[in-house]
Amino acid sequence: MEQLQATPLSTDLLSTDLQSGASQKRPKGPAALTQGSNPYANLVTSLKATWLTGKTRPMEYRKEQLEAIGRFLDEKKEDILHAQYQDMRKPHFESELENVATRNEVNVALNNLCCWMKDEYVEKTPAMQLDCAFIRKDPFGVVLVIGAYNYPINLILAPLVGAIAAGNCVIIKPSEHSPCTARLLAECLPCYLDSDTFAVVTGGPEHVTKLLENQFDYIFFTGSTHVGKIIMSAAAKNLTPLTLELGGKCPCYVDDCCDFQNAANRIAWAKFVNAGQTCIAPDYVLCTVETQEKLIPCLRQAIREFYGCIPQDSPDFGRMVNDNEFRRVKALLNSGRVAIGGETDECDLYIAPTVLADVQEWEPVMQEEIFGPVLPIVTVADMDAAIAFIDCRPRPLAVYAFSCKSKVVHQVLDCTSSGGFCGNDCAMQLLLITLPYGGIGCSGFGKYHGKFSFDTFTNHRGTLLRCIGLEKLNTIRYPPYNDTKLALMSSTLEVRRKGFCAIL
Incomplete structure (x- = not known):
């Protein structure tokens, strides 16, 4: 996920005025910090009071708000594209793709909300056959969603869709590193959503530190592992x-038996889209020395076909988000040897699509998530060595494997652990809304997208409704106890194994 500086809570926070879709009684602007011990207490209390009225619970209300997000995406489409271009020189195609993915979240929620909200009835033991047992899908209450800069629309609105679909009141916090998109969200989105149940908060580190002092019912954070630890501590x-959608170093194994040009095309696209600032981009390639020599010319061809001979002139290649990120990623170019690219232009925040060959595992580029257009290749002896390399490191957000042999792809899948997996492609699993998306271990925890977003923001409330009569049936569980009561009680509560046959 986005690489952030180590200042406490400040690194993913927008340094513009506080803006809110709430009423005028709510504190606004940096001056609000002087109003009492916590300037956001009234905002959170107001949303909590609204939630307690039950306003957000009816399906019709939830659908109205979801449809409003859809209208925002449609009516502000050109403004969104322009803001994203201003923030990161994001190509029109990539911004459109992000918007399509976000619109899909809205449509899937609207199409399925009736089904998702229904009580889920469960199997019962003999003792409960006369009772009603089900899972009630309750909202948590007031939730906080903190987004990241690299996909500033989707990483805010996708969880927002899930939170609204689940019936919650929501505060969203866009990233400071995409200021134009954050400003658009703060100024325009409140015009579409109900100000009694929704608010946008922007501000510097002191604002969000104060915000997190309030008691939320759920927190959803997208960003770096470092900042994720701070959010979790708060x-x-x-x-x-909470849910933490973090990052990490996603490995990509390329087998000796492979269509190297096809693999190179898919790896290069996933790595260099959004100038490499994608949390599920392949962070590094693992392959044999022989495969490296075959793969590099194919990567060079793919880069040339995608971006031309001078990628800096291509309208389809983005830029680093800011000076700090540019300098951080540029410093990683000293690892291994530059096989492709390597050119930089600080004035333009440009780093060329770069491939580093013969990278050693102890070099700087292998010590952190790259989050930029730099692809290291680490050589290993074989597939088993690649799997061992992956397994001795923190579990990543995704693992990728390329091979013409399905057995090889399945072996990498079976022998590694990650938030997600994709065979013979990279990043495309993100675009399938029926798959859960999220990390494991240091790459985060919790899943979302589609129904998984609804489930994330839902309290699955186990419910049992019993008859007040028929007390005679309950006497077997009341004292005084005896062996007969125990036998009866055990037999009515027992879950028997199906299809089990003991061989004497």
């Missing part, structure tokens, strides 16, 4: 449940 003070 949530722990109030025992607030």
Whole structure:
């Protein structure tokens, strides 16, 4: 995910005025910090009061708000594209793709909300056959969504869709590193959504530090592992449940038996889209020395076909988000040897699509998530060595494997652990809304997209409704106890194994 500086809570926070879709009684602007011990207490309390009225619970209300997000995406489409271009020189195609993915979240929620909200009835033991047992899908309450800069529309609105579909009140916090998109969200989105149940908060580190002092019912954070630890620490003070969508180094194994040009095309696209600032981009390639020599010319051809001989002139190649990120990624070019690219232009925040060959595992480029257009190749002896290399490191957001042999792809799948997996392609699993998306271990926890977003923001409330009569049936569980009561009680509660046959 986005690489952030180490200043506490400041690194993913927008340094513009606080803006809110709430009423005028809510504090606004940096001056609000002087109003009492916590300037956001009234905002959170107001949303909590609204939630307690039950306003967000009816399906019709949820659909109205989801349809409003859809109208925002449609009516502000050109403004969104322009803001994203201003923030990161993001190509029109890539911004459109992000918007399509976000619109899909809205449409899937609208298409399925009735089904998702229904009570889910469960199997019962003999003792409960006369009772009603089900899972009630309750909203958590007031939730906080903190987004990241690299896909500033989708990484805010996709979880927002899930939170609204689940019936929550929501505060969203866009990233400071995409200021134009954040400003658009702060100024325009409140015009579409109900100000009683929704608010946008922007501000510097002191604002979000204060914001996190309030007790939310759920927190959803997208960003770096470092900042994720800070968010988790703040949530722990109030025992607030949360989802962390973080990053990490996603490995990509390329087998000796492979269509190298096809693999190179797919790897290069996933790596260099959004100038490499994609959390599920292949972070590095693992292959044998022989495969490296075959793969590099194919990567060179793919880059030339995608971006021309001078990628800096291509309208289809983005830029680093800011000076700090540019300098951080540029410093990683000293690892291994530059096989392709390597050119930089600080004034333009440009780093060329770059491939580093013969990279050693101890070099700087292998010590952190790259989050830029630099692809290291680490050589290993064989597939088993590649799997061992992956397994001895923190579990990544995704693992990729390329091979003409399905057995090889399945072996990498079976022998590694990650948030997601894709065979013979990269990043495309993100675009299939029926798959859960999220990390594991240091790459985060919790899943979202489609129904998984609804489930993330839903309290699955186990419910049992019993008859107040028929007390005679309950006496077997009341004292005084005896062996007969125990036998009866055990037999009515027992879950028997199906299809089991003991061989004497």
